[in-house]
Amino acid sequence: MKRILLMGTGGTIASESTEAGLAPELTTQQLLSYLPGVEEMAQVECLQLMNLDSTNLQPCHHLEMARCIRRHYDDYDGFVITHGTDTMAYTAAALSYLIQGSPKPIVLTGAQKPIGFDSTDSKINLLDAFRCACEDMPGVSIVFNSRVILGTRARKTRTKSFQAFSSINYPDLGVLRDGVLLRYIRQSCLPRPVFYDRMDQRVALMKLIPGAGREQADFLLARNDALIIESFGVGGLPESGGFDACIRQWMDAGRTIVLTTQVPAEGSDLGVYHVGHRLKNELRVLEAYDMTTEAVVAKLMWILGQTRDRREVERLFYTPVALDILFPAP
Numbered sequence: 665m666k667r668i669l670l671m672g673t674g675g676t677i678a679s680e681s682t683e684a685g686l687a688p689e690l691t692t693q694q695l696l697s698y699l700p701g702v703e704e705m706a707q708v709e710c711l712q713l714m715n716l717d718s719t720n721l722q723p724c725h726h727l728e729m730a731r732c733i734r735r736h737y738d739d740y741d742g743f744v745i746t747h748g749t750d751t752m753a754y755t756a757a758a759l760s761y762l763i764q765g766s767p768k769p770i771v772l773t774g775a776q777k778p779i780g781f782d783s784t785d786s787k788i789n790l791l792d793a794f795r796c797a798c799e800d801m802p803g804v805s806i807v808f809n810s811r812v813i814l815g816t817r818a819r820k821t822r823t824k825s826f827q828a829f830s831s832i833n834y835p836d837l838g839v840l841r842d843g844v845l846l847r848y849i850r851q852s853c854l855p856r857p858v859f860y861d862r863m864d865q866r867v868a869l870m871k872l873i874p875g876a877g878r879e880q881a882d883f884l885l886a887r888n889d890a891l892i893i894e895s896f897g898v899g900g901l902p903e904s905g906g907f908d909a910c911i912r913q914w915m916d917a918g919r920t921i922v923l924t925t926q927v928p929a930e931g932s933d934l935g936v937y938h939v940g941h942r943l944k945n946e947l948r949v950l951e952a953y954d955m956t957t958e959a960v961v962a963k964l965m966w967i968l969g970q971t972r973d974r975r976e977v978e979r980l981f982y983t984p985v986a987l988d989i990l991f992p993a994p
Contacts, residue, residue, distance in 0.1 A: 666741040666798040668706045670696065671732060673725070674716040675748025677775040677786045686778065688715045688748070695746060698779050698787060705791075706798050709740075718748025718755075718774075723865040723965055726758035733763060733770060734859045742769040742797030746790070749774045749820055749828050752806060756815035757962035758863070760804045760986040765854030769801040772815070773808060776826055785809065785826045792840045799845050802853035803986055805837055812838040814851065816959045816988035819928070833931055833954040834987060851987055862969035864889055867961055871926065872896060877905035885910075889972075890920035890964045894957060899923050899932035900939030911947050920968065920977055924952035924960055931955070931991060950981050953991035963988065 672678060674688035678695060692710035702708060713732060714725060733743055747755055756772050763770060773793035779786035793807045804815030809827045817834040838847040868884040871894045885891050891914075893901070901907040901923075911921055923943060925932045931954030934940035943949045952960050967980045982989070 666706045667739070668708050668742050668744055668794060668797045669736055669740040670708050670710050671729065671743060671745045672710070672712045673714050673718070673721070673729070673745060673747050675718050675746060675774045676777065677746050677779055677790070678715065679778045680780065688717060690779065691715070692746065695779055695790065699791060702791065702794060705794055708794070716748070718751040721748070721751050721755065723758065723863045726755055726762065727861060727863060729755070730759060730762035730859060731861065737768070737857065740768070743771065744793045744797050745770070745772045747772050747774045749776065753818040753820055753829070753956070753958040754962060756804055756806050756818050757956070757959045758965070760815040760988070761962055761966035762860045762863070763804065764858045764860075764985060766804070766857040767802050767853040767855065769797045769799065770804045771797045772804070772806045776824060776828055791843070795840060795843065795845055799847070800850065801837070801847065803851050810840045811836050812840070812845070814987055816986045817956060819956055819958060821928070832928055832956045833990070860966060860970070863965040864968035865965055866890070867892070867964045867968070869894065869957065869961065872901070876902070878907055878910035881907065881910050885914040885919050889968050890922070892922045892924060892957065892960050892964070894924055894926045897925060897927060898936045898940065899925055899934040899951065900937050901943060903939060908942070908947065911943070911949060915947070918972065920950065920964065922950040922952055922960055922964065924955065924957055950978060953989055955989050959988045
């Protein structure tokens with residue numbers, strides 16, 4: 665029988681009603697008590713790492729989760745992490761970079777309604793997570809609403825519905841039907857995972873809107889080591905507003921700048937229009953292509969935690985990790 669470590673971090677799945685709204689209160693042991701018969705599926709041991717609304721999770725908590733998995737890696741066949749849905753995609757992406765090539769499954773799950781509610785999705789999501797943790801499903805994934813989504817491709821796309829997560833620009837890894845995993849894709853892995861223990865959280869995100877100028881970018885770049893700009897369509901920046909001078913100045917000062925798109929599907933392509941072509945070919949900003957914003961954020965934090973060398977940052981950014989990018993720069 666497989667040995668699975670259940671790691672609790674809080675979130676809706678572990679929440680109870682209070683006068684101030686839902687708040688995470690239940691431990692992993694209490695969650696497990698709602699799943700009679702799970703002992704026939706796996707030998708589960710519980711560990712409570714934290715009990716937070718996922719809005720309160722920070723990169724330091726991602727590092728704590730990775731350290732915990734590293735410490736217990738040889739003792740278990742798989743890992744299940746219960747987590748709030750709001751930032752689960754960020755955590756899944758972060759763990760994909762902090763724990764690379766894991767042959768063992770690292771499964772995140774949660775719920776849109778607490779496990780104590782009659783109409784909850786918690787029980788099926790948690791049971792499905794255990795099922796996947798017992799299978800040959802390498803690497804980091806999110807199991808939610810009977811779908812298995814790659815950790816670097818997940819995004820929360822619905823705020824209330826049970827079908828909360830979508831896989832962006834990549835197929836689901838599998839689905840669960842009547843308690844059986846139908847696996848479509850098995851991502852590659854290493855004989856042993858490679859763990860990392862540093863992240864640079866000085867990474868900022870700016871969403872471009874009509875009329876925006878360089879002032880906001882200047883503010884963020886003065887206080888951070890990298891800036892991700894979510895631009896329009898396939899990508900570009902206004903020719904007015906001083907963006908070119910801003911990018912030149914801050915890249916010369918050692919900052920990393922990435923252009924991505926606000927559009928969820930199909931990714932960026934800066935070479936299509938003049939407003940993007942010059943950014944890629946003259947200013948040499950990095951381009952996210954089909955990566956999710958969540959993955960870009962986590963990848964930059966991981967990269968800048970390892971190096972500040974500009975050429976190495978660019979090489980690592982365009983090197984696929986856990987199938988995070990399919991259209992790397994030539």
